[in-house]
Amino acid sequence: MTAILTAGLGLKPQHYEAALACRADGLWFEVHPENYFVAGGPRLGWLEAIRAVHPISLHGVALSLAADAAPDATHLERLTLLANRIEPALISEHLAWSALRGAYHPDLLPFPRTNEALSRIADNIARTQATLARRIAIENPAHYVHIDGHAWEEVDFLAELAKRTGCGLLLDVNNVYVGARNLGYSATDYIDRFPAEPVMEIHLAGHTPDPNLGAALLIDSHDMPVAPEVWALYKRLIGRIGPRPTLIERDDNLPEFDVLLAERDSAQALAHSSCAKEACG
Numbered sequence: 069m070t071a072i073l074t075a076g077l078g079l080k081p082q083h084y085e086a087a088l089a090c091r092a093d094g095l096w097f098e099v100h101p102e103n104y105f106v107a108g109g110p111r112l113g114w115l116e117a118i119r120a121v122h123p124i125s126l127h128g129v130a131l132s133l134a135a136d137a138a139p140d141a142t143h144l145e146r147l148t149l150l151a152n153r154i155e156p157a158l159i160s161e162h163l164a165w166s167a168l169r170g171a172y173h174p175d176l177l178p179f180p181r182t183n184e185a186l187s188r189i190a191d192n193i194a195r196t197q198a199t200l201a202r203r204i205a206i207e208n209p210a211h212y213v214h215i216d217g218h219a220w221e222e223v224d225f226l227a228e229l230a231k232r233t234g235c236g237l238l239l240d241v242n243n244v245y246v247g248a249r250n251l252g253y254s255a256t257d258y259i260d261r262f263p264a265e266p267v268m269e270i271h272l273a274g275h276t277p278d279p280n281l282g283a284a285l286l287i288d289s290h291d292m293p294v295a296p297e298v299w300a301l302y303k304r305l306i307g308r309i310g311p312r313p314t315l316i317e318r319d320d321n322l323p324e325f326d327v328l329l330a331e332r333d334s335a336q337a338l339a340h341s342s343c344a345k346e347a348c349g
Contacts, residue, residue, distance in 0.1 A: 073123055073157055073313035075336040077328050080318075084114045086325035088121060094336060095329075096123040096157060098315050102130050104154075105146040115154065125158040125269070125315070126151060130172075133192045133206070134165040134179045144199050151200055158269055158313065160205040160238045161196070163189070163226065178209060180217035181225045186232075193233045205236035205268040210288035211247035227263045236268030241301050242294070242317075246275050246286045259301050264309035272302055272335060273317035291320035293331060303338055311339035 074094030079087055087097060097118060106112055115124070128147065131139050151159060164176035179185055197204055206229060208222060220228070226237055239262055248255035274292030278285035294302075294316065306312070314335045318328055 074311065074339055075314045075316070075332045076125065077316050077332050078318055079115075079118065080322060081111070081114075082322055083325045083328075084118070088114075088118050090325075090329065092329065092333070095332070096125060096313070098125040098127050100129050101126040101147055101150050102128065104150055119154055123157040124154055125160065125313075126154070126156045128159070128161040129176065130166055131161045131196060132165045132167040133161055133196070134163060134185065134189050135168050136188060137169070139192055139196055140167065144196060148200055151202065158205060159200065159202055160207055160269060162207045162209060164209050176209060178211065178215055180215055181220040181222065182217060183219055186220065186225060186228060190229055190232045193229065193235050197233065197235065203234065203236055203268075205238040206230075207238040207240050207271070208243055209247075210240070210243040211251050212285065214251060223258060223261045223263075227266070230263065230266035235266070237263070237266040238269045238271060239267050239305070240271040240273070241305065242271065242273040242275055242298050243288055245295070245298050245301060246288045249286050255301055256304065259305050260308070262305070267309060267312050270302065270305070270312050270314040271317050272298060272314060289320065290317050299334075302335070306339060306342040311343045314339060
């Protein structure tokens with residue numbers, strides 16, 4: 069399916085039937101491909117049914133592109149098989165690592181942005197894109213602690229990855245806000261400096277204060293509505309770069325489908341407003 073993507077939602081099993089029935093203009097859905105690395109069965113059947121009606125994006129969480137090793141060959145093979153089967157409109161991954169020499173961690177872990185890391189990650193992205201025969205988008209991470217040893221500012225690091233590999237970028241606006249609050253940098257400066265051309269997708273999500281530290285540490289929890297501050301950053305961003313495919317991420321504390329759809333409609337309205345100002349086609 070070829071379609072112009074505007075605003076979409078993360079697809080959850082609880083919402084399969086509502087998603088299949090929905091015909092909202094420009095609606096698309098995003099899934100974690102690792103949940104569909106199967107040869108058949110009801111979950112893959114639902115995905116294929118929804119794919120016949122709405123575009124699908126694959127948002128990976130386990131390629132571990134920032135590890136000091138090439139992506140796991142079996143994982144990459146499974147991702148390629150799924151991509152060939154689903155023909156996704158977008159494929160994305162995180163600027164993080166989660167596996168190292170056979171040890172797997174259930175998290176997206178940070179790393180020092182050194183020249184060595186830049187070369188290694190660029191090589192891993194190039195390998196992935198060559199295997200998939202598709203361009204992928206790399207997502208900026210959320211930050212919770214200061215890490216020593218950075219040689220690159222994050223925006224510049226991501227821009228250089230895009231330049232070296234031809235990959236796209238996925239700008240998670242909630243990650244920007246959470247990281248800025250936790251580490252003490254300017255979210256608006258980050259948004260204003262982010263390169264426009266490589267942005268293939270935008271994520272919006274909710275966050276929560278840490279149970280013990282409160283507002284001193286925000287968690288990218290994906291279990292709340294998008295905060296007003298994140299909406300303001302999003303409006304600022306698309307006012308500068310124009311509308312891009314935008315996803316409402318909600319992974320926990322799931323409301324009814326119509327509640328998420330209304331939040332998605334808010335992103336859609338802002339995108340249309342930005343497009344009108346830019347005189348988009």
